Structures are given as C-alpha cells and as structure tokens.
Amino acid sequence: EAGVAQSPRYKIIEKRQSVAFWCNPISGHATLYWYQQILGQGPKLLIQFQNNGVVDDSQLPKDRFSAERLKGVDSTLKIQPAKLEDSAVYLCASSPAYEQFFGPGTRLTVL
Amino acid sequence: TQLLEQSPQFLSIQEGENLTVYCNSSSVFSSLQWYRQEPGEGPVLLVTVVTGGEVKKLKRLTFQFGDARKDSSLHITAAQPGDTGLYLCAGAPGGNQFYFGTGTSLTVIP
Numbered sequence: 203e204a205g206v207a208q209s210p211r212y213k214i215i216e217k218r219q220s221v222a223f224w225c226n227p228i229s230g231h232a233t234l235y236w237y238q239q240i241l242g243q244g245p246k247l248l249i250q251f252q253n254n255g256v257v258d259d260s261q262l263p264k265d266r267f268s269a270e271r272l273k274g275v276d277s278t279l280k281i282q283p284a285k286l287e288d289s290a291v292y293l294c295a296s297s298p299a300y301e302q303f304f305g306p307g308t309r310l311t312v313l
Numbered sequence: 314t315q316l317l318e319q320s321p322q323f324l325s326i327q328e329g330e331n332l333t334v335y336c337n338s339s340s341v342f343s344s345l346q347w348y349r350q351e352p353g354e355g356p357v358l359l360v361t362v363v364t365g366g367e368v369k370k371l372k373r374l375t376f377q378f379g380d381a382r383k384d385s386s387l388h389i390t391a392a393q394p395g396d397t398g399l400y401l402c403a404g405a406p407g408g409n410q411f412y413f414g415t416g417t418s419l420t421v422i423p
Contacts, residue, residue, distance in 0.1 A: 206355070237413075242399075242418065243415060243416055244317075244403075244414050244416045245401070247412070247413075257410070258410060293355050293356075300405070301346075303358075304354075304356050306353065306354055306355055307353075307355055
C-alpha cells in the first residue's frame with residue numbers, strides 16, 4: 203500500500219513570496235490533515251478535511267494560508283505572502299478513522 | 314486548544330538503560346496516541362489507548378493511560394540506539410481530531 207505522498211520535500215523562498223505544498227493521501231482515506239511543525243516541537247493542526255469538506259480550520263492563519271481538497275482526494279496548502287515565522291515542516295496526514303498516517307513533510311525555509 | 318505537556322523535553326541515555334516519558338494535561342481525552350518521529354520523516358503511530366488505566370505493551374515499550382484519562386506514560390526497557398527519535402503523545406477530546414504534545418527527544422548512546 204502506497205503511503206502519503208508530499209511534494210516538494212524542501213523549499214526555500216524569500217519573505218513575501220508565495221509557496222504551495224501538495225499532498226496525495228492514501229487511497230480511500232476520508233480524513234486529511236495539514237500540520238505545521240516547528241523544529242523540535244509537536245505538530246500543530248492547521249486544517250482538517252473530511253472528504254472535501256472542512257472539519258476544523260480554527261488554527262489556520264486565514265489572512266495568508268489557504269487550503270483546498272479537490273474531489274476529496276489530493277490537497278494543496280498555500281502560503282501567500284510568507285513570513286519568516288512560517289519556516290517549519292508542513293506535514294500532511296490521512297486517516298481512515300482514528301489512526302493517522304503521515305507523509306514525510308515539506309521543509310520550508312523563509313529567508 | 315488542548316495543551317499536552319511532555320517531560321522530559323530532552324533525554325540522553327546509554328544503551329541498556331530504562332526510561333519513562335510523561336504526557337500530562339488538564340483536559341480529559343477520549344483516546345491518546347503515542348508516535349515516534351525520526352529526522353526527515355513524519356510521525357509513525359506506536360499505540361492508541363482508549364480506556365482509563367489501560368496498559369499496552371509493544372515489545373520493550375509499555376504505555377499506560379491515566380485513570381482519569383488526562384495523562385499517559387511511555388516506559389522503554391533496555392533502550393537501544395534504534396529507539397532514538399522524537400516521541401510525541403497526541404490526545405483526542407472526542408472524534409478524530411488530535412492535539413499533539415510538546416515532544417520528547419530521546420538519544421540512546423551505543
């Protein structure tokens with residue numbers, strides 16, 4: 203069974219630029235999560251989708267972050283414009299019920 | 314936001330030693346999970362506990378859920394270098410939304 207795929211694995215941008223991350227969940231998993239993980243800390247939930255609907259986006263900075271899950275499968279997370287404090291690993295996870303399967307993450311560096 | 318505090322934050326031990334990692338909160342959780350994360354990878358689920366007082370064993374790892382379902386512990390017996398990683402607890406107040414703890418970085422020295 204293929205795991206959660208994310209791309210790119212690494213991205214370096216300058217502040218005020220835009221960036222997008224892509225996630226392909228495990229086939230058949232209805233729930234998809236995006237997390238932000240600062241180095242050495244636990245992941246912080248940004249947004250949770252159930253199929254193509256948003257369950258929770260209360261911690262998503264909506265003035266600069268946006269996310270969508272088209273057709274209830276793939277998802278993209280966008281940051282526009284990026285700030286220095288957005289430097290982190292962005293993790294995508296999918297779940298059939300209560301067990302989360304994580305992708306390898308995208309490491310974003312904002313200069 | 315459900316705050317989950319883990320202690321210690323960092324732990325460096327010799328191979329063969331035992332250790333315990335704690336995960337504490339003032340909130341009650343319907344379930345609690347433990348993950349291990351290695352550098353450059355996403356967290357990998359180790360165990361899920363759902364019943365207060367529940368104890369689960371996974372080889373040399375023993376997990377316990379507090380009676381009041383507010384805290385949990387992870388005990389590793391005879392640690393090995395392969396146990397090195399970031400250990401994360403994650404609690405769900407209900408449903409399938411999990412809040413992660415602050416993390417414990419474990420280094421096992423050969």
